[in-house]
Amino acid sequence: MRRVEHIMGLPISVDLRDGDAALAERAFAWLREADDRFSPFKPGSEVSRLDRGELTREELTPDLVEVLSLCDWYEQSTGGAFTARVPGRGLDPCAVVKGWAVQRAADMLREGGATSFCVNAGGDVVTAGEPEPGKPWRVGVRHPDLADQLSVVLGVRDGAVATSALYERGQHILDGRTGRPVSGIVSVTVFCDDLAIADTTATAAFALGRDGIEWAAAQEDCAIFIVDEDRRVYSSPGLPVHIC
Amino acid sequence: MKRAIPVLALSVAGLVPVWIYSPGAAHEGELSEVAAPPAQEQTQQQAAPQTTAPKATGAAPKTTGAAPKTTQQQQTTQQQAQNRSVSGPAVNTSEGTVQVQVTLQGTKIIDVKALRAPNSNPTRMALPLLRESALKAQSADIDTVSGATATSEGYKQSLQAAIDGAR
Numbered sequence: 001m002r003r004v005e006h007i008m009g010l011p012i013s014v015d016l017r018d019g020d021a022a023l024a025e026r027a028f029a030w031l032r033e034a035d036d037r038f039s040p041f042k043p044g045s046e047v048s049r050l051d052r053g054e055l056t057r058e059e060l061t062p063d064l065v066e067v068l069s070l071c072d073w074y075e076q077s078t079g080g081a082f083t084a085r086v087p088g089r090g091l092d093p094c095a096v097v098k099g100w101a102v103q104r105a106a107d108m109l110r111e112g113g114a115t116s117f118c119v120n121a122g123g124d125v126v127t128a129g130e131p132e133p134g135k136p137w138r139v140g141v142r143h144p145d146l147a148d149q150l151s152v153v154l155g156v157r158d159g160a161v162a163t164s165a166l167y168e169r170g171q172h173i174l175d176g177r178t179g180r181p182v183s184g185i186v187s188v189t190v191f192c193d194d195l196a197i198a199d200t201t202a203t204a205a206f207a208l209g210r211d212g213i214e215w216a217a218a219q220e221d222c223a224i225f226i227v228d229e230d231r232r233v234y235s236s237p238g239l240p241v242h243i244c
Numbered sequence: 245m246k247r248a249i250p251v252l253a254l255s256v257a258g259l260v261p262v263w264i265y266s267p268g269a270a271h272e273g274e275l276s277e278v279a280a281p282p283a284q285e286q287t288q289q290q291a292a293p294q295t296t297a298p299k300a301t302g303a304a305p306k307t308t309g310a311a312p313k314t315t316q317q318q319q320t321t322q323q324q325a326q327n328r329s330v331s332g333p334a335v336n337t338s339e340g341t342v343q344v345q346v347t348l349q350g351t352k353i354i355d356v357k358a359l360r361a362p363n364s365n366p367t368r369m370a371l372p373l374l375r376e377s378a379l380k381a382q383s384a385d386i387d388t389v390s391g392a393t394a395t396s397e398g399y400k401q402s403l404q405a406a407i408d409g410a411r
Binding site: 013015118120123124125127131137138139140141142143144145146148149150151152153154161162163164165167187189213214217224227231232233234235236237244 | 373374375376377378379380381382383384385386387388389390391
């Protein structure tokens, strides 16, 4: 069973190899709910209301508290390069919300009994089990310069893969310390067991520019694949590279 | 060069227990100190040249104003001319095959690179270094694409769309 929906401005595809097809419906319903509650572009969302001062920190739902604490942790760890509060702009926790919400959707599939699936939200991936017995999900990482080519293929069973790169939407990641677009690296891929961590680590590494290479490599339980602007590749020994 | 061989053998001997060591109740932070004293110095040093080399080069002009640092930099430049790398033998361990390359400055090990290392967690903790390589392009049979799509518009032309359409 395979379905694609556009939520949070992203094409989100669910490839469910077992379990009840209604599980996918529930996962999509959750993602729409997350968009309604946490989008800074929706005036009635919890995030917008917090930003306008209509809610205090004490009045927030545990979900938003969790998202904001993740934002805070990465902001501190990167010395402010990653931030949900770019000066002159409103609160924007999107960089954390996406991976966090998609990971929870995957958790819902798993809790509902699905054991083999792949969720891809705009290029950020959560997988479970195996698509065929004995074989991992083969997750290709897009080549930063060639849209129809890959730079590496990862073999993943239960895991998450997120990539932040410059090839679409222009330079959309800003250095929170300067408010300016970052340079130094063109593509960051992070593999770990949770998409909230993988996605945020990739975005934060990107925001750090060249310093992000070493920073991301030191993140616990994460393996990285980073391409710098000179097209050098830095990869962790623990990266599950799939030999095709 | 003759001295390099025993040094290399020692370093391999020092690294092997690190690979085959499984961190049980021990704290991860203790791993390099407790499990592999011979490899400790290398473990600390090996991460730096891999990832900080470009950064160090870029940072150099900023520090030239300070006299002591400038002197050190000149020494470093002279010493770099004497660096040489030696590859060790492939060693089979219960975790997989291990092969290292050692870079020496005179008789001092300044970098250790894993040419081959098993993909197990102990390896990652013992060797937090990064591999460096050239970017390659490939096409392959895959199930999904990471980094393919940031926008719906981009999705239409993306690999993921092709995969979704093919099923």
